[in-house]
Amino acid sequence: MNQILSVGLILLAALAAGHIAQRVRLPEVTGYLLIGVLIGPAAFDVITFENLEALQLLSEVALGLILFSIGTIFEAGTFRRLGRRVMVITAAEAFGACLLVGATMLLVGMPAAVAALLGVVAMETAPATTLMVIREYDSRGPLTDTVLALLALNNTLVLVTFGVVAAALAFALGTAPTAYASVHGLLWSTVGSLALGVLTGLLLDTWATRVESPSETMTLSIGAVLLTVGAARGLELSPLIAALAVGGTIANTSGPTEPLVAGLRRADPPLYAAFFVLAGAELPIAMLPQIGLAGLAYVAMRSVGKVAGAWLAVRRTQMPPEVRQRLGWCLLSSSSLAIGLTIQVRDQFPELAGPVTAVVLSAVIVFEILGPILARHALVEAGEVPEAA
Amino acid sequence: MTDPRESDNGASTALLASIRVRVWLGGAAVLVLAAGLLLRPDTPAATAAIEETPAPILQDVVSRREAQTLVRQLQVTAREAAPFAVRVTLPEPAAARWSDWEEAPPVSRERYGVVLAEREVLAHVGDVELETPVSVTLGDGRRFAGRIVERWRERGLGRIAVDAAAPLAVPPAAAAAAPGDAVVATAPGVDGMVIAPLFVAAVGEEAVLVSSAIDRFHGMPVFGGGPALVGVIAMRDDGMAVLPLAAATAAPPGPAPASRRLGLSLGTMPSPDAGGASRVIVTAVAPDGPAADAGVRAGDVLFQVDETDVEALAGAVTALSAGPEAAIRLRVRRGRQLLTLRVTPADAAATP
Numbered sequence: 001m002n003q004i005l006s007v008g009l010i011l012l013a014a015l016a017a018g019h020i021a022q023r024v025r026l027p028e029v030t031g032y033l034l035i036g037v038l039i040g041p042a043a044f045d046v047i048t049f050e051n052l053e054a055l056q057l058l059s060e061v062a063l064g065l066i067l068f069s070i071g072t073i074f075e076a077g078t079f080r081r082l083g084r085r086v087m088v089i090t091a092a093e094a095f096g097a098c099l100l101v102g103a104t105m106l107l108v109g110m111p112a113a114v115a116a117l118l119g120v121v122a123m124e125t126a127p128a129t130t131l132m133v134i135r136e137y138d139s140r141g142p143l144t145d146t147v148l149a150l151l152a153l154n155n156t157l158v159l160v161t162f163g164v165v166a167a168a169l170a171f172a173l174g175t176a177p178t179a180y181a182s183v184h185g186l187l188w189s190t191v192g193s194l195a196l197g198v199l200t201g202l203l204l205d206t207w208a209t210r211v212e213s214p215s216e217t218m219t220l221s222i223g224a225v226l227l228t229v230g231a232a233r234g235l236e237l238s239p240l241i242a243a244l245a246v247g248g249t250i251a252n253t254s255g256p257t258e259p260l261v262a263g264l265r266r267a268d269p270p271l272y273a274a275f276f277v278l279a280g281a282e283l284p285i286a287m288l289p290q291i292g293l294a295g296l297a298y299v300a301m302r303s304v305g306k307v308a309g310a311w312l313a314v315r316r317t318q319m320p321p322e323v324r325q326r327l328g329w330c331l332l333s334s335s336s337l338a339i340g341l342t343i344q345v346r347d348q349f350p351e352l353a354g355p356v357t358a359v360v361l362s363a364v365i366v367f368e369i370l371g372p373i374l375a376r377h378a379l380v381e382a383g384e385v386p387e388a389a
Numbered sequence: 390m391t392d393p394r395e396s397d398n399g400a401s402t403a404l405l406a407s408i409r410v411r412v413w414l415g416g417a418a419v420l421v422l423a424a425g426l427l428l429r430p431d432t433p434a435a436t437a438a439i440e441e442t443p444a445p446i447l448q449d450v451v452s453r454r455e456a457q458t459l460v461r462q463l464q465v466t467a468r469e470a471a472p473f474a475v476r477v478t479l480p481e482p483a484a485a486r487w488s489d490w491e492e493a494p495p496v497s498r499e500r501y502g503v504v505l506a507e508r509e510v511l512a513h514v515g516d517v518e519l520e521t522p523v524s525v526t527l528g529d530g531r532r533f534a535g536r537i538v539e540r541w542r543e544r545g546l547g548r549i550a551v552d553a554a555a556p557l558a559v560p561p562a563a564a565a566a567a568p569g570d571a572v573v574a575t576a577p578g579v580d581g582m583v584i585a586p587l588f589v590a591a592v593g594e595e596a597v598l599v600s601s602a603i604d605r606f607h608g609m610p611v612f613g614g615g616p617a618l619v620g621v622i623a624m625r626d627d628g629m630a631v632l633p634l635a636a637a638t639a640a641p642p643g644p645a646p647a648s649r650r651l652g653l654s655l656g657t658m659p660s661p662d663a664g665g666a667s668r669v670i671v672t673a674v675a676p677d678g679p680a681a682d683a684g685v686r687a688g689d690v691l692f693q694v695d696e697t698d699v700e701a702l703a704g705a706v707t708a709l710s711a712g713p714e715a716a717i718r719l720r721v722r723r724g725r726q727l728l729t730l731r732v733t734p735a736d737a738a739a740t741p
Contacts (some may be wrong), residue, residue, distance in 0.1 A: 202405075
């Protein structure tokens with residue numbers, strides 16, 4: 001079917017699925033994902049692979065906007081409040097998952113390079129899914145604040161760590177031309193992306209002071225974020241870090257941040273809905289039976305690493321008990337970044353791509369479905385959802 | 390939802406409130422981006438900044454790294470070239486047709502090809518008839534209907550008009566190949582892309598010879614870095630080669646091999662009563678063709694054309710090509726029978 005028809009179908013299917021999900025007390029995002037699975041190539045094939053390829057742009061745009069929203073967390077005041085504690089917790093849960101998964105993969109017989117890559121991918125917490133759950137339930141409180149800050153830091157940490165590990169592996173395997181190229185690549189993808197995001201954020205903020213109407217503000221916000229994502233792709237930077245940096249810059253300027261963010265919020269719902277339906281359609285359900293011992297071990301150890309890592313780190317802070325007991329459960333979603341990293345592995349290390357792809361993709365299916373449900377449960381139990389649905 | 394900004398309003402406390410800070414930060418960002426671009430490993434400025442890394446001592450480590458780099462480069466080329474490579478699916482009855490210059494009748498319906506123009510592809514179609522409807526699949530998975538509108542029978546190629554709403558991406562200009570270059574043939578297969586790394590052995594005016602056996606890749610486009618199209622794998626009189634598009638879509642110089650006018654195809658097989666040496670046999674006969682009319686059957690061992698003894702396939706083809714337009718006398722052995730058959734080529738029959 002043609003792309004316009006497929007987008008229309010996706011949006012209406014998302015709407016219906018969201019309603020059904022709410023009725024059965026599941027997060028909307030779970031509904032979007034499941035309807036995506038149903039209408040995607042894995043089931044009824046209403047949305048075909050061809051459609052998915054053509055709508056890739058939509059997914060990238062949505063992800064850029066999501067990360068921009070998350071980047072606005074990086075506001076100096078918030079960090080003064082939460083700062084060090086959150087950094088410690090992020091490091092603990094991320095590296096906890098990384099080390100546990102890496103060690104377990106070695107134990108089940110994976111080569112060291114594959115185990116290292118899987119460990120890094122396991123660090124990731126899906127920003128989009130978790131943010132959607134928080135927004136849907138309009139949760140507020142210390143747990144929500146901490147999770148939001150963690151999302152921003154976690155994704156940055158994962159991207160930087162992946163860059164370092166990939167560069168080291170490329171050098172060790174002899175696929176990197178020179179040490180200089182490896183170092184340049186790493187710095188370019190991190191510092192360069194940051195620079196692009198900061199530059200765009202500053203320009204956006206300067207222009208925003210001259211824009212008053214809400215529709216113009218929305219156009220400006222969306223245009224700036226798309227420009228950043230597009231420029232990052234063209235310059236071979238990381239669109240994710242750049243989008244995060246735009247949000248972070250905006251959050252720290254004296255200009256009108258709220259209208260910019262609010263402008264984006266108005267455009268969010270259909271984009272997010274389409275994004276998650278597409279994500280569901282792309283889930284390689286057929287791989288689930290192939291999850292195997294390695295995949296099951298990955299799922300188990302990633303969960304243990306995140307939950308236990310967060311719990312151990314939070315114990316040493318002054319966080320309230322509702323945060324301590326439930327933080328880890330909000331961090332289990334895993335999706336687009338993990339898939340993005342897997343694609344990078346496929347490009348950079350084609351000989352390692354097979355096992356990494358099989359394990360990560362099958363685990364993503366599990367975490368994408370269970371993650372939002374567990375996050376919702378944790379937020380409700382912590383009393384941070386206004387009307388406990 | 391908790392918005393971090395709500396809890397900390399007030400322009401004066403914002404980190405980037407000061408114009409001076411913003412200007413410095415913006416300038417620093419521009420400098421970082423400029424430096425990153427200029428100091429990229431493959432730019433002239435980068436060369437000065439890179440120190441010589443001592444080359445590994447062990448030859449096998451060097452060759453392993455080089456081979457890995459080469460393979461990665463070819464993989465990248467193949468991936469970038471995928472949109473230009475096509476697979477053509479022939480309808481079943483057409484696919485079963487024989488063709489003169491192929492030693493054995495093709496059995497696969499799937500053939501390889503390349504985008505020729507915005508709504509045309511060039512593919513290996515054998516002797517399938519004009520106007521035959523086909524299905525064309527691009528490297529990106531898109532599928533279109535098409536029909537064969539022209540053929541270059543000597544090459545085994547055909548031009549297919551594609552029913553596409555949007556113009557297809559045409560491969561960039563041909564790359565000049567040199568002996569020793571690594572190139573890659575690629576096309577969509579049934580289960581994914583087929584990729585064949587090749588090394589250029591020799592370059593002639595009308596063909597690029599490569600060091601690997603490429604018969605089974607008939608019709609597949611070959612790309613160099615870029616990806617730029619080197620040529621397409623097609624039939625020549627002396628075998629398969631990589632032909633530039635211009636040569637692939639031009640009539641070959643000299644007279645066309647007469648065997649195609651005779652409606653038969655030839656092959657070789659070891660003959661026990663020739664002491665293990667190969668004999669030339671008729672592998673297929675076109676129904677209603679001149680050879681069939683003359684009584685030639687598949688399986689006949691051909692040992693004489695007019696007055697010339699035939700001992701090898703090349704000789705048989707030459708003898709059949711060199712024959713006049715009048716009837717050709719074939720002497721064949723069928724089982725224990727020796728037969729003399731007169732075949733009137735189709736062209737000769739058509740002339741008044």
